[in-house]
Every structure is written in C-alpha cells, then in structure tokens.
Amino acid sequence: MAGIKAQDDQPEANAGMLGRLARTRMWTTASMALERFWPLVLPLLVVASLFLSLSWFGVFRLMPDWLRIGTLSVFGLAALAALYPLRFFRWPERASVDRRIERANELEHTPVLVQADRLTGSSDGFAEALWREHQKRMAAKLGHLSSDLPRTGVPERDPWGLRTVALLLLVTAFAFSAGPFGGRISDAFHAAPGAPPVPPRIDAWVTPPPYTGKPPIFLTADANRQTDLFEASEGSDLTLRVTGGSGEETLTYSPLDGDTLDIAPQGETTAPPAQRAGVRQFASKLTTDGLLMLKSGDTEIGSWAFQIKPDTAPAISFIGEPKRALNGTLELAYQIQDDYGAVSGKAGFEMLEPQAPNARPLYGEPEMPLALPRKGAKDGAAKTSRDLTEHVWAGVPVRVKLTATDASGQVAISEEKEFRMPERPFTNPLARALVEQRRMLALDANRRDRVLDLMEGVMLRPDETIPNPSHWLALNSVFSRLKQARTDDDLRGVADYLWQIALAVEDGDLSAAERRLRQAQEALKNALENNASDEEIEKLMNELRAAMQDFLREFAERAQRDPNMAQQMPQNGQELRQSDLEKLMDQIEELAKSGAKDQARDLLSQLQDMMNNLQAGRQQRQQQGQQSEMRQQMDKLGELMRRQQEMMNETHRLDQMQRGQRQRGQDRGEQQGQEGQQGEQQQGQGGQMSPEELAEALRQMQQGQGQLRGDLGEILKGLEGMGIQPGEGFGEAGEAMDGAGQALGDAQGEQAVGEQGRALEALRKGAQDMMQQMQQAMQGEQGGSEEGGRQQSSDRDPLGRPRATTGPDFGDTVKVPDEIDVQRAREILDAIRKRLGNALSPEIERDYLERLLQMR
Known part of the structure; x- marks a missing residue:
C-alpha cells in the first residue's frame, strides 16, 4: 500500500459507535486526570483537614497567642509545601486516552486508534475502500466499550492508612462544633479573649x-x-x-x-x-x-x-368534770386544738385547804403529764388517767388547770376545776391510821412529834391492834427511823415506808403486782409517745405480759381466799379471758411496729381501762325478763357482725389469690402462643391453691354467707317478738348479704367483698338504732352520782367493754386497722427506709424522710 490518507467523514452507519467512543474517551480522560491529580492534592487536603479539626475542636481558642500563631505558621508552611507537587500535573493526551481504553477493554490491533487515523499521501479509490473496510472491521470490535477506574496508587504510598485518621478527626470535629464547647475556624485568626464571667x-x-x-x-x-x-x-x-x-x-x-x-x-x-x-x-x-x-x-x-x-397558739379546755375511775385513778378528759399539734401538756394542782403559815411540806404538787391527741384528729379530744392515790394530796380538795405547749413554745391554759383528789379506800383500821399519819407528816414536817405520839398510841397494845407480827416489826422499825430522822430526805423516806406498810396491811402482795403492772403500762405508753424503736417496744411488751400474768395470778388467788371478792367478779359472759388479753397485747405490738402508733396508744388505753375496771371489781346486776332477752339478741347480733367481718377478710384473700392465678394463666397463654403447645403441664403450678380448690372454697363461702343471712332473719324475728321494730339498716344488710352470696356463687370475689362491706356497715346502723330503742324501753338505767362524779350505771362493764344492756361494741370507739391497712403501712415504711438508705439522695430529702419516720 502506498500510504494512508486520513478520512474526514465517517459513514452514517458508524455514527452511534463514534458517539459511544466519544463518551468513553470523556470518562477515561476524567479518570486519568483524577488519578494524576489526587496523589498531588492529597497532602494539601490532609493539612486542611487537620487545621479544620483543631479549629472545630476549639483547640485554638484554648491556646495562648504565641502557641496559636506558631501553630498557624506551621500549617501555612505545610500548605505551601503541599502546593508544590501540583506543578507536575499534566492533562491526559488523546493518544494516551485511546491506549488506556484499548488496555481496559483488552482490544488488539488498536481499533480505537484506527477510527481516528487517516490516510496520508496520494490516495486512490481502491486504497480508500480498503481503509474503510479496515475501519469497519475494527469498529465492529468497539460495540461494548467501558472506561477504566482511576488507579491513584495512594494505598501503595500509604500502606498504614494514615489518611483515614485525618478524615475521622474531621468528621468528629464537625459534629463536636455544634455543641456548646465547639470552636470556629475564625478562632485561629483572633486573639483568645479573657475568661468570661461565670454566670451565677x-x-x-x-x-x-x-x-x-x-x-x-x-x-x-x-x-x-x-x-x-x-x-x-x-x-x-x-x-x-x-x-x-x-x-x-x-x-x-x-x-x-x-x-x-x-x-x-x-x-x-x-x-x-x-x-x-x-x-x-x-x-x-x-x-x-x-x-x-x-x-x-x-x-x-x-x-x-x-x-x-402564722403559727397560732394552742387552746385547751376540759371535756366534762375531773372524775375518779373505778380503780381510784384520776381521769381527765380534755380537748387540745393546735394547727400543728401540741408537743406537751400537763395538769397543775393547787391545794384548797389553808395550811399553817410555818408549814414545811415534804412533797410538792402532783405531777400529771397529759396524753396528746393523735395527729390529724379533728376534734383534738384526749383522755389521761393517772394513779395519784399514792400522793400525799390524795383525798384533799384541790383546784386543777391544764396547760398545753406547742413546738414553737406557745402555751395555752384551760379553765380551773375544783374537786377532791381521788384516794385509795382502806378498810383495815390499822392501814387507815398509818395513811393518816403519813399525810400529816408529809403536809407539815413540823408535826413530826405529833406523828410520833400517834404511832406510839397505835403500838400501845399490839396484841389487839396488830395481829400480824411482821406488821408490828415494820411499825417498830419506822417508829425508830422517825425518831432518828434529821433531814427532809429522812422524813420522806419514813413517809414512803409508811405507805408501803399500809398497802401490805390492806392487800398483802397484790399491791406490788398491781404496781408493776401500772409501771409496765406507763413505760410502754411513754415509749409509744417517744417513737421508740421496735426492739425497745418488744422488750416493754414482754415486761407488760409478765406483769399482767403476775397480777392476774395474784388477783385469782386473792379471790379464792376472799369470798366477798369472788362475788364481785364479773358475771356470766363478762369473764376476762387470758386469750383476750394476749390477743389485745399482740395487736398493740403489731400496730406499734408497723408505725400505727396512735392506734396502738388507743388500744393500750383500752387495756388500761379493762384492768382498772377489773381491779375495782364492781358487781354488776343482771337484768331480768325482757332486758335479759334483749341482751342476748344484741350479743347474737354482735357475734353475727364479727363473723361477717371475718368472712369479708377471707373473701378478700381468696379474691387476691384468684387474681394471681388469672394473671399467671395469661402469662402462660402468651408463652404457649410463642412456643406452641409446650408447657401445658405447668397450669397448676405457682399458686397455693388449684383452681378447683379455689372454686370449692368460694362455694363454701357462699354457704357460710347464706347461713349468716338466715341467722340475721332469726335475730330480727326475736326482736319483733319483743315489740322492737327493726330499722332500715337490717333490710339493707339482708339485701347486701344476698348480693354477696350471689357474687360468691359467680366467683366474683371483688364484688362479693364490696357487698359484704356494705352489709357490715348496714348492720352497724341497724344495731345502733336497736340500741336506742332498747335504752328507751329500759327503766332505771341512770342512777345518782357517786363520789368522783361516777354514775351508778356506767356504759361499760368491769372489763371496760360495753354493757350487755347497751349491746356489743360495734367498732365506733377505737379504729383498729385491719390486716390490709397494716400491710400497706409496712410497705410505705419499707419504701421510706429504702429511699433513706440511698447514699445518692440529697441531704434535704434525707432530712425530710427522717422526719417522716419520726412522725410514725
């Protein structure tokens, strides 16, 4: 062939191929330019990313000026050095691009170059036809061209991947710059400002x-x-x-x-x-x-x-007159009103009988601190009883006034009341003489010689007046001590000894047991008022139980020896059972430990009243005829209410158990839905009773509820036979009992508990209405007043319980929390103690929680 001559025009058939080739050349040119430019510009980008990272991290803002300027200079020099390699950048030539395409597509005989070449020299028709045929055949190989990816060679130059560190710092710094401590790019070009003032x-x-x-x-x-x-x-x-x-x-x-x-x-x-x-x-x-x-x-x-x-001053006033209790203790009923509650109170006494101008009394006025009303009580009513029969003022006309003090020191003073101090009656003539001589000596120590003369007269004929030799020896000893006494302390010792001898002459060993019992009761009362620990309360309860047993044993032995005292013991259904006392003391201890200190004090006061009335041993006469029948019906009603209360508690327990089984059944159902039919054998596990046993228990409860409904009907018939018309409360109670029975039959425990509570409340209303009708029907219930303001017919029996003529106690006197309330109180106390034990709790919160525990 003589030569190759370029062709300026391509056939129209190759127009599509040339377009694809042009696009391939463009992408290949860009890829080659990138792989040549990227290694040259990468150092500059690394320097820039490090500068931006330090700026956004706020490093320049923390640098002193000399360090900031030095660092900025280093970055400037590094940027200039990174610009130098850019001078070696060359744009890819077309021939190089074509050769890259041929290598990327593994084409032989340079088909891409053929499409761009042209014939040179002289041309003839045969040569041109032959060249076009050659281009056509080479173009057939260009049907599927693709550009090559850039190969920068950076990984070979940076095998450790340090360039990625700069990128990671840049991304992290950019995110940090949006925070309150992030920096700005301009921080590198501005002097660091002074430390800003800390906002208060x-x-x-x-x-x-x-x-x-x-x-x-x-x-x-x-x-x-x-x-x-x-x-x-x-x-x-x-x-x-x-x-x-x-x-x-x-x-x-x-x-x-x-x-x-x-x-x-x-x-x-x-x-x-x-x-x-x-x-x-x-x-x-x-x-x-x-x-x-x-x-x-x-x-x-x-x-x-x-x-x-403002913290208003307290107010205190009497509720009724001071009176002597059945056992001789002084009872004061009063009312204390204060916005935050009084913290202390006492009764002050003043003797009304004039004393000699030069009298030298050995004892001051009696001390009688007052019990405070429970916190949150609206009426502020309280009662305090104290045995002052041992004081030398016993039997003396006095004037008393009450004072109450609140936490801020404000004092309230009540009106004055005049009465005769309760004294212990002595039937033994020798004991009465000793008590009189003791009083004479204690009120005026200057009359010691007169007391010696009287005692010498008492001891003149001991065979006739002092049959017990031990009593004569004790009198002889006290006579000698009185003659040798020189100081008031010696005389007070003689006066105390005279009292002990008088008690021994009158009662023997019973007085010592009674004294221990009262001391144990007083110690427990003080512990409850001072929020003592559970360990101290448990110790005092054990002492009270021991003193109670000693007293009852001595009391029973004395009743066996004294027929007259045996006749004064409570009659028939009014016996004081040991189990009743144990149950009452267990309730006091349980309430005190659970934090219900006010309810515990109320029950302790009730226990004191029972023991006071028992010590008095006042004989009660039974009512005859219709009154006896009324009493029996009311006793049956009281027993019915007690059974209804127990049934309600049991129903609540079974309902809780049934809910727990239902919840466990739902949990097992969810697990079975996920795991198939496995676990069917676990249906009866996890509860104390199976579903069958629960159903049987509810059926038995339904039968018991029906029995209560029948007993109520019999009681109402008995009342109607005596001419007493039952009130509306009994009808409501019957309907509630029927509803409770139906709910139990349908296994609806929650509904049954509600109906039983409604029945119990309706029974109380009906019982109170019946009591009013009975009291109106009875005659001679209110007699004259006795010494100390007592009435012949009290509303309490010798054990401190409601009289049979007035019916049983329907729960209106002392509110004793049930097991649910006690459990809730325990949970609250445990939560407070747990929060208080958290070392991370603020000090103010811990102080507040400690005050809550002290208010139990």
Missing part, C-alpha cells in the same frame, strides 16, 4: 419547721419558676446560695408593713480554681409577709414573694 447559679429553698411535717420548698426549681406567691409557715428557714457571679450580690427582704432588711452573707468560701468564682450563702427566718430580692449591684437577679402562715 442561684439555689434557694425554704425549710419549714420540723414540727409542721411539711417538705422543703425549692424556690428555684423549674416547677416553681412561674409561681408568683409562695406560702410558708412562720419560722421557716430561708437559705439562698449564689455560686459564681461577680461576688457583689446582695439579698434584701421587704416586709409589707416595715422597713427593708438586709440579709448579710454567712461567709464566703473559695470555689475550685476551674470555677474562678466564690460561693455566697444567705440565711434568715421568715416571720412576716414580704418580698425577697436578690441583686448584683443595681441589677435585679431574682425576686420571690412570700405569704407567711
């Missing part, structure tokens, strides 16, 4: 006095920021703490009716160096309404308005 943090709270039982009020809490007026108790402690700031903060309090008061800081302490600020704390007491304002210079930082709730 304000913490303010008001702590009410502990006796109020109220939690602290956090003035700066988010929930209180929109509060315009805060209500605080009088005497609350205000505390405000300023952390940071300029240190020139001032705090003022502006009462509504007075001049502005400046509250000085308690002192400044240096905070950690990182804070570069001081801590200033202000403290004061809130006594009047006003505005609290915190300023920094002339700028107001915050203000809080207060309305102070």
Whole structure:
C-alpha cells in the first residue's frame, strides 16, 4: 500500500459507535486526570483537614497567642509545601486516552486508534475502500466499550492508612462544633479573649419547721419558676446560695408593713480554681409577709414573694368534770386544738385547804403529764388517767388547770376545776391510821412529834391492834427511823415506808403486782409517745405480759381466799379471758411496729381501762325478763357482725389469690402462643391453691354467707317478738348479704367483698338504732352520782367493754386497722427506709424522710 490518507467523514452507519467512543474517551480522560491529580492534592487536603479539626475542636481558642500563631505558621508552611507537587500535573493526551481504553477493554490491533487515523499521501479509490473496510472491521470490535477506574496508587504510598485518621478527626470535629464547647475556624485568626464571667447559679429553698411535717420548698426549681406567691409557715428557714457571679450580690427582704432588711452573707468560701468564682450563702427566718430580692449591684437577679402562715397558739379546755375511775385513778378528759399539734401538756394542782403559815411540806404538787391527741384528729379530744392515790394530796380538795405547749413554745391554759383528789379506800383500821399519819407528816414536817405520839398510841397494845407480827416489826422499825430522822430526805423516806406498810396491811402482795403492772403500762405508753424503736417496744411488751400474768395470778388467788371478792367478779359472759388479753397485747405490738402508733396508744388505753375496771371489781346486776332477752339478741347480733367481718377478710384473700392465678394463666397463654403447645403441664403450678380448690372454697363461702343471712332473719324475728321494730339498716344488710352470696356463687370475689362491706356497715346502723330503742324501753338505767362524779350505771362493764344492756361494741370507739391497712403501712415504711438508705439522695430529702419516720 502506498500510504494512508486520513478520512474526514465517517459513514452514517458508524455514527452511534463514534458517539459511544466519544463518551468513553470523556470518562477515561476524567479518570486519568483524577488519578494524576489526587496523589498531588492529597497532602494539601490532609493539612486542611487537620487545621479544620483543631479549629472545630476549639483547640485554638484554648491556646495562648504565641502557641496559636506558631501553630498557624506551621500549617501555612505545610500548605505551601503541599502546593508544590501540583506543578507536575499534566492533562491526559488523546493518544494516551485511546491506549488506556484499548488496555481496559483488552482490544488488539488498536481499533480505537484506527477510527481516528487517516490516510496520508496520494490516495486512490481502491486504497480508500480498503481503509474503510479496515475501519469497519475494527469498529465492529468497539460495540461494548467501558472506561477504566482511576488507579491513584495512594494505598501503595500509604500502606498504614494514615489518611483515614485525618478524615475521622474531621468528621468528629464537625459534629463536636455544634455543641456548646465547639470552636470556629475564625478562632485561629483572633486573639483568645479573657475568661468570661461565670454566670451565677442561684439555689434557694425554704425549710419549714420540723414540727409542721411539711417538705422543703425549692424556690428555684423549674416547677416553681412561674409561681408568683409562695406560702410558708412562720419560722421557716430561708437559705439562698449564689455560686459564681461577680461576688457583689446582695439579698434584701421587704416586709409589707416595715422597713427593708438586709440579709448579710454567712461567709464566703473559695470555689475550685476551674470555677474562678466564690460561693455566697444567705440565711434568715421568715416571720412576716414580704418580698425577697436578690441583686448584683443595681441589677435585679431574682425576686420571690412570700405569704407567711402564722403559727397560732394552742387552746385547751376540759371535756366534762375531773372524775375518779373505778380503780381510784384520776381521769381527765380534755380537748387540745393546735394547727400543728401540741408537743406537751400537763395538769397543775393547787391545794384548797389553808395550811399553817410555818408549814414545811415534804412533797410538792402532783405531777400529771397529759396524753396528746393523735395527729390529724379533728376534734383534738384526749383522755389521761393517772394513779395519784399514792400522793400525799390524795383525798384533799384541790383546784386543777391544764396547760398545753406547742413546738414553737406557745402555751395555752384551760379553765380551773375544783374537786377532791381521788384516794385509795382502806378498810383495815390499822392501814387507815398509818395513811393518816403519813399525810400529816408529809403536809407539815413540823408535826413530826405529833406523828410520833400517834404511832406510839397505835403500838400501845399490839396484841389487839396488830395481829400480824411482821406488821408490828415494820411499825417498830419506822417508829425508830422517825425518831432518828434529821433531814427532809429522812422524813420522806419514813413517809414512803409508811405507805408501803399500809398497802401490805390492806392487800398483802397484790399491791406490788398491781404496781408493776401500772409501771409496765406507763413505760410502754411513754415509749409509744417517744417513737421508740421496735426492739425497745418488744422488750416493754414482754415486761407488760409478765406483769399482767403476775397480777392476774395474784388477783385469782386473792379471790379464792376472799369470798366477798369472788362475788364481785364479773358475771356470766363478762369473764376476762387470758386469750383476750394476749390477743389485745399482740395487736398493740403489731400496730406499734408497723408505725400505727396512735392506734396502738388507743388500744393500750383500752387495756388500761379493762384492768382498772377489773381491779375495782364492781358487781354488776343482771337484768331480768325482757332486758335479759334483749341482751342476748344484741350479743347474737354482735357475734353475727364479727363473723361477717371475718368472712369479708377471707373473701378478700381468696379474691387476691384468684387474681394471681388469672394473671399467671395469661402469662402462660402468651408463652404457649410463642412456643406452641409446650408447657401445658405447668397450669397448676405457682399458686397455693388449684383452681378447683379455689372454686370449692368460694362455694363454701357462699354457704357460710347464706347461713349468716338466715341467722340475721332469726335475730330480727326475736326482736319483733319483743315489740322492737327493726330499722332500715337490717333490710339493707339482708339485701347486701344476698348480693354477696350471689357474687360468691359467680366467683366474683371483688364484688362479693364490696357487698359484704356494705352489709357490715348496714348492720352497724341497724344495731345502733336497736340500741336506742332498747335504752328507751329500759327503766332505771341512770342512777345518782357517786363520789368522783361516777354514775351508778356506767356504759361499760368491769372489763371496760360495753354493757350487755347497751349491746356489743360495734367498732365506733377505737379504729383498729385491719390486716390490709397494716400491710400497706409496712410497705410505705419499707419504701421510706429504702429511699433513706440511698447514699445518692440529697441531704434535704434525707432530712425530710427522717422526719417522716419520726412522725410514725
């Protein structure tokens, strides 16, 4: 062939092929340019990413100026050095691009170059036809062309992948820059500003006095920021703490009716160096309404308005007249009113009989602290009984007034009452003589010689007046001690010894047992009022049980020896059973340990009344005829109510058990839906009773409920036979019992409990109505008054329980929590103790929780 001549035009048939070839050349050119440019520009990008990372991390902002300028210079030099390799960049030539395409597609005989070449020299028709045929055949190989990916060679130059570190720092720094501590790019070109002033943090709270039982009020809490007026108790402690700031903060309090008061800081302490600020704390007491304002210079930082709730003074007054209890103790009924409850009270006595001008009494007035009403009681009624028969003022006309003091020291004084101090009656003439001589000596020590003469007269004929030799020896000893006494302490010892001898002459060993019992009761009462620990209460309860057993044993032995006393024991259904006392003391201990101290004190007072009435041994006469029948019907009604209460508790227990089994059945059903039919054998597990046993128990409860309904009908028939018309409460009780029986039959435990509670309440209403009708039908129930303001027919039997003529106790006197209430109280106490044991709890919260435990 003579030569090759270029062809300027391609056939129309190859137009599509040339278009694909052009696009392939374009992508290949870009790929080759990138693989040549990327290694040259990568150092510059690394330097830039490191600069941006340091800027966004806020490093330049923390650097001193000399270090910042030096680092910036290093980055500038590194950037210039990274620009130098860019001068070696060359754009890919067309021939190189074509050869890259041929290598990428593994084409032989350079078919891409053939399409761009052209014939040179002289040309003829045969050569041109031959060249076009050659181009056509080479073009057939270009049907599927693809560009090649760039091969920068960077991984070979950076086998450790250090370039990715710069990228990771850049991404992390960019995310960090959006935070409050992130930096900016301009930080590298600006001098670091001085340390900005720390914005002051304000913490303010008001702590009410502990006796109020109220939690602290956090003035700066988010929930209180929109509060315009805060209500605080009088005497609350205000505390405000300023952390940071300029240190020139001032705090003022502006009462509504007075001049502005400046509250000085308690002192400044240096905070950690990182804070570069001081801590200033202000403290004061809130006594009047006003505005609290915190300023920094002339700028107001915050203000809080207060309305102070004053602590009103307590009020105390008598409820009825002071009276002598059946056993001779002094009973005072009174009412104490105070907004937060009184903390102490006492009775003050004044002797009405005039004494000699030069009299030298050995004893002061009797001391009688008052029991306080339970917290939260609306009426504030309380009662205190104390045995003052041993005091030398016993049997003397006195004037008494009551005083009560609240936690803030305010004192209330009641009106005065005049009465004769209760005294112990002595039937033995010798005991009466000794008590009279003791009183004479104690009221005026100057009459010692007169007492010696009287005692000498008593001992003149011991064979006739002192049949017991041990008593004569004791009198001889006290006579000698009285002659040798020189000081008032010696005379007081003689007076105490005379009292012990008189008790021994009158009662023998029973007085010692009675004294131990009263001391144990008083110790337990004081422990309950002082919130003693569970261990101390358990110890005192054991002492009370032991003293109770000793007293009852001595009382029974004396009753066997004295027929007259045996006749004075309670009759028929009024016996004092040992099991009743044990159950009552167990309830007192359980309530005290569970935190229900008020209910425990009420039951202890009831126990004291029972023992006081038993010690008095007052004989009760049985009612005859119709009154006896009424009493029997009311006793049956009381027993019916007790059985209904027990059935309600049992129904509640079975309902809880049934709910637990239903919940476990649902859990097993969900598990079976996920795992197939496995686990069917576990249906009867996890409960104390199987479903069949529960169903049988509910059926038995239904039968028992039906029996109660029948017993109620018999009682109503008996009352109608005596001419007493049953009230509406009994009809409502019958309907509720029927509903409870139907609910039990349908296994609806919750509904049954509600109906049983409604039946119990209706029974109480009906019983009270019946009692009023019986009292109107009876005659001679109210007699004259005896000594000490007592009536011949009390509403209590010798054991402190309601008389049979007035019916049983329907639960209106003392509210004793049931097992559900006690369990709930335990859960609350456990939750408080658990929270208190958390070392991360704030100190203010821990103080509040400790006050809650002390208020049990």
